[in-house]
Amino acid sequence: MKDDLLMLNLFPEVPTNTYSSRNEIIFVIDRSGEVEAGGTAGQGSMHGQKIESARSTLLLFLKSLPLGCLFNIVSFGSSFSVLFKKGSRVYSEATLREACQLQAAMKADMGGTEILAPLKDIYDKPPIPGYSRQFNESCEGFQECVHH
Numbered sequence: 001m002k003d004d005l006l007m008l009n010l011f012p013e014v015p016t017n018t019y020s021s022r023n024e025i026i027f028v029i030d031r032s033g034e035v036e037a038g039g040t041a042g043q044g045s046m047h048g049q050k051i052e053s054a055r056s057t058l059l060l061f062l063k064s065l066p067l068g069c070l071f072n073i074v075s076f077g078s079s080f081s082v083l084f085k086k087g088s089r090v091y092s093e094a095t096l097r098e099a100c101q102l103q104a105a106m107k108a109d110m111g112g113t114e115i116l117a118p119l120k121d122i123y124d125k126p127p128i129p130g131y132s133r134q135f136n137e138s139c140e141g142f143q144e145c146v147h148h
Contacts (some may be wrong), residue, residue, distance in 0.1 A: 033108025077110020
């Protein structure tokens, strides 16, 4: 798929007694790409406009999270990194600030596209009791992520 895709669900009225902010939301971001001499991001599946689009989308989602939810950001390429090493944290001004600092600094500089290790790491951790776990995955193409 070469075009950007947006899925939007509109709920005219969500009864407050049926909505729960007890969700754990994990953003999985493809940062594959090579670093050129001088520290700038070079070629890779997420270089150029793709990483900029992923960063913009992440910022939109971060600023739209409901209060009281838990969240974390997993970046991957040849290896992976996790924003909150000890696990997802409660969405607050402080945790949003940390996430926005990471989002602003994101580059396509993490090598190849290896998604299995970060997904295994996520699934190896037990769900947080009382919270449903949700993923938001940003990858150049899911098929490409799985086959590299």
